[in-house]
């Protein structure tokens with residue numbers, strides 16, 4: 001493959017399984033920034049985030065042959081590897097995570113830079129959809145996904161029964177899905 | 192079959208305890224109905240990173256990823272000749288164990304030999320690595336087992352020096368501890384006059400079993416060790432975390 005930069009993800013993933021370094025580089029150029037943002041949000045620290053993204057890409061490099069299109073797109077697959085690893089690192093390094101809500105708010109504030117303002121329109125619509133959720137649902141989803149909390153920890157943290165945690169996630173994600181479907185953005189995101 | 196519909200949001204968001212997550216994974220592998228629902232939930236969850244402010248990764252990260260991938264390409268280059276032989280071995284793990292016994296035949300190393308064959312079964316999922324290891328062992332040669340010590344008890348590695356020309360020696364490590372960033376495992380070849388020569392420098396890859404090529408020739412050395420170093424060059428400075436404890440068998 002002489003030039004991978006214009007190839008769709010589905011082609012790149014096949015090339016990746018065939019150990020094509022160009023395909024790896026293109027997938028990094030395409031989603032490395034998103035992967036880093038995710039790892040950084042979970043771990044709150046650049047060095048650890050960098051390690052996680054490195055490990056996730058190498059894991060994708062090794063495991064590309066196991067990728068199945070019918071289980072989701074390449075971007076989603078990469079993000080789930082990054083997420084899994086980052087949460088794993090977080091759980092191993094912290095047995096006690098203080099003041100998650102404050103920490104999250106602090107981080108969000110420090111991210112409101114000029115660069116952040118350049119987010120594309122699609123990006124803002126997903127964020128808008130999340131922000132449009134009732135606060136309890138949004139927090140439950142964010143603390144689970146970005147905070148690495150298990151539902152048992154969340155129930156304790158938020159002082160609600162397990163069933164409530166589960167219910168908030170379910171309803172929140174359903175609303176999010178409908179919002180995204182209305183916007184018609186998310187099926188087309190992956191290249 | 193007990194469906195896992197009720198846990199799919201928790202699963203997708205990563206909010207299940209590891210044991211429960213493993214149970215859901217196992218169920219999804221055999222239940223198309225739950226799998227379809229999980230996929231629909233995953234689609235939404237995988238959008239969540241898009242809600243984050245953009246954050247530029249350090250420029251070195253791209254180089255680092257590509258360097259690791261390139262290094263791995265070099266390590267796992269698989270011998271393509273004699274595929275039929277290795278393909279036969281790939282199927283029954285028991286035949287592999289028997290093959291190991293014949294090839295290595297080092298009766299003094301009973302325990303290590305058994306553990307090595309078990310480790311190789313673990314690597315079997317990575318076919319290219321596996322083939323190159325089996326090929327190396329098939330050609331006979333010498334080998335040393337390095338046992339972890341102090342904080343590294345439970346870790347270990349087998350240095351295998353194939354007899355055949357052209358196949359470099361390599362180490363199959365098991366249960367390597369993760370290292371803080373900036374630190375490296377270093378394999379040393381040690382001669383009888385206590386000269387230490389660097390054989391390999393690498394980072395643990397997080398897998399249960401990891402194969403590492405040794406760049407120095409084995410001839411003239413009679414033991415080996417692993418230290419933790421801050422640098423990929425220079426003399427040994429860090430602590431010994433593994434060392435060979437048995438005089439290697441004669442070739």
Ligand SMILES: [Zn+2]
Pocket residue numbers: 193194195196218222224225226
């Ligand atoms: Zn089911």
